[in-house]
Structures are given as C-alpha cells and as structure tokens.
Amino acid sequence: MHYNSILPDVIKVADEASEKVLHIYQSDFKVNYKEDDSPITAADLASHDIIMRGLRNISRDIPILSEEGADISWEERKHWRRFWLIDPIDGTKDFTQRTGEFTVNIALIEDGVPVLGVVTAPALKEAFWGIKGEGAFKRDRTGHVHRIRTSEPRDPLRIVASKNHLNDETRAFIDGLGAHETLQAGSSLKFCRIAEGHADIYPRMGPTSEWDTGAAHAVLLAAGGNVKTFEGDALAYGKEQILNPNFIAAGNWYF
Numbered sequence: 001m002h003y004n005s006i007l008p009d010v011i012k013v014a015d016e017a018s019e020k021v022l023h024i025y026q027s028d029f030k031v032n033y034k035e036d037d038s039p040i041t042a043a044d045l046a047s048h049d050i051i052m053r054g055l056r057n058i059s060r061d062i063p064i065l066s067e068e069g070a071d072i073s074w075e076e077r078k079h080w081r082r083f084w085l086i087d088p089i090d091g092t093k094d095f096t097q098r099t100g101e102f103t104v105n106i107a108l109i110e111d112g113v114p115v116l117g118v119v120t121a122p123a124l125k126e127a128f129w130g131i132k133g134e135g136a137f138k139r140d141r142t143g144h145v146h147r148i149r150t151s152e153p154r155d156p157l158r159i160v161a162s163k164n165h166l167n168d169e170t171r172a173f174i175d176g177l178g179a180h181e182t183l184q185a186g187s188s189l190k191f192c193r194i195a196e197g198h199a200d201i202y203p204r205m206g207p208t209s210e211w212d213t214g215a216a217h218a219v220l221l222a223a224g225g226n227v228k229t230f231e232g233d234a235l236a237y238g239k240e241q242i243l244n245p246n247f248i249a250a251g252n253w254y255f
C-alpha cells in the first residue's frame with residue numbers, strides 16, 4: 001500500500017473533524033458520562049462520525065476500530081491484518097476542563113505496527129503526522145509544515161507525564177531517572193513532544209487503550225523514537241485485550 005498517496009486525504013479528514021471539534025469546544029457544550037464514568041461530549045461523537053465517513057471514502061475495504069465504535073468482537077477483529085485505529089478525541093478530560101490539550105487521532109495499523117499516524121490538537125492549532133520509515137512532520141499554528149525528529153537526551157532529562165494520571169509507580173520511575181524536569185502535556189501530545197525533540201521520555205504506568213496511543217506512536221516511530229513495554233517488546237496493536245500494558249515512549253537512544 002502506498003501510504004504517501006493516502007496521507008493528504010487522511011490529514012484532510014483529521015482537519016475536518018478538528019474544525020467541528022473546535023466549534024463545539026468554543027460553544028457551551030454538555031458533558032455526559034459513559035458506563036465506565038469517563039466523560040463524553042457531542043464533540044467525541046461528531047468527530048467519530050466525520051472520521052468514519054472520511055476513512056470509508058479513502059478505503060472502502062479497511063476496517064475501522066474507534067473508541068466510540070469499539071463494540072466489535074474478537075472473533076471479527078482477529079482476522080484484521082490491517083485496520084484504522086481512531087480516537088475521535090483523546091484527552092476528553094482536558095477538553096471538558098478547557099486546557100486545550102486534547103487531540104484527534106487516526107492511525108493505520110499493519111501486522112500490529114502503527115505504520116501511519118495523524119494527530120491534531122485543534123485548540124492549539126498544531127498537527128503531527130508520520131509514516132514509518134519515511135519521516136514525521138509538524139504543522140504549527142502559523143500553518144508552516146516542517147520535518148520533526150527526536151533529539152538526543154538533554155541534561156536534565158525532560159520527562160513528559162500525564163497530569164491526570166501521575167501515580168506513585170510513575171513518580172518512583174521518574175525519580176530513578178536522576179536529574180530531570182517534568183513537562184506536562186495532555187493525551188497523545190506527550191508522544192508528539194518527544195517526536196519533535198521537545199521532551200525526552202514518557203513513562204506510562206497506568207491504563208490506556210490502543211486508540212489512545214496508535215496515531216501518536218506512529219508519529220514517534222517515524223520521527224526516530226519508539227514505544228516499548230517494560231519487558232522490552234514493541235507496544236503492539238490488534239490485540240485481543242484492547243487495554244495496553246505499561247510502556248515507555250522515548251527517542252531510540254533510550255532503548
């Protein structure tokens with residue numbers, strides 16, 4: 001499959017969803033709660049609908065797994081060699097708390113590896129994309145597009161961590177890294193900060209699902225980084241268990 005030929009269309013779909021999400025973000029939106037008590041707004045659902053429609057236009061035959069359309073049995077999913085993995089809004093809490101640090105995420109998974117990813121941060125007016133083996137790019141708030149790469153580790157080490165999920169285990173791991181400063185970034189932007197060389201390492205000891213990480217993982221892979229479990233395996237997708245194990249994201253210097 002020629003990823004380069006579909007990438008502009010995938011970016012267009014993400015931009016269209018982002019525009020709608022931003023419109024709702026700037027309105028007086030209502031917050032509901034799902035069965036697991038996680039927040040959801042009209043923006044999650046509108047973004048889901050736009051992305052589902054857009055991706056079906058790009059590729060009628062590639063199945064789609066979305067956080068807002070995840071009710072697909074393992075019996076069906078286990079046959080997928082290639083699939084789209086989307087999180088219509090990652091960081092719904094940041095959305096409802098109006099920090100601006102939420103993202104729209106679209107990944108293409110092939111044989112368990114995120115080979116293409118697009119991440120947009122509508123309120124920050126930033127977008128990131130990448131294709132494995134070909135490189136990663138950022139479009140900044142002025143609309144300028146430039147290539148991004150992970151950096152060599154700085155001293156003190158720049159750590160990105162979840163402000164919503166900073167537990168004792170994560171704190172202990174961070175303390176073990178020696179001299180460091182901690183940067184905060186919402187949702188999948190943590191991977192993107194490493195991909196653009198603004199941060200060095202993101203340890204995640206706490207739950208995430210495949211759709212939270214797939215797209216930004218693809219950007220980081222394309223930018224010269226990686227995401228691995230504490231057993232040293234690459235974080236894999238299309239697992240029966242959609243919840244991810246704990247992981248570390250960093251530039252390749254770490255692994």
Ligand SMILES: Nc1ncnc2c1ncn2[C@@H]1O[C@H](COP(=O)(O)O)[C@@H](OP(=O)(O)O)[C@H]1O
Binds near residue numbers: 067091
């Ligand atoms: N108990 C849990 N189970 C599954 N995922 C969880 C979780 N607690 C948090 N997350 C995931 O962590 C994401 C937020 O991460 P962070 O704190 O790094 O911004 C959430 O994304 P959503 O906002 O898309 O639901 C959610 O998917």
Ligand SMILES: [Mg+2]
Binds near residue numbers: 087089091211212
């Ligand atoms: Mg999410």
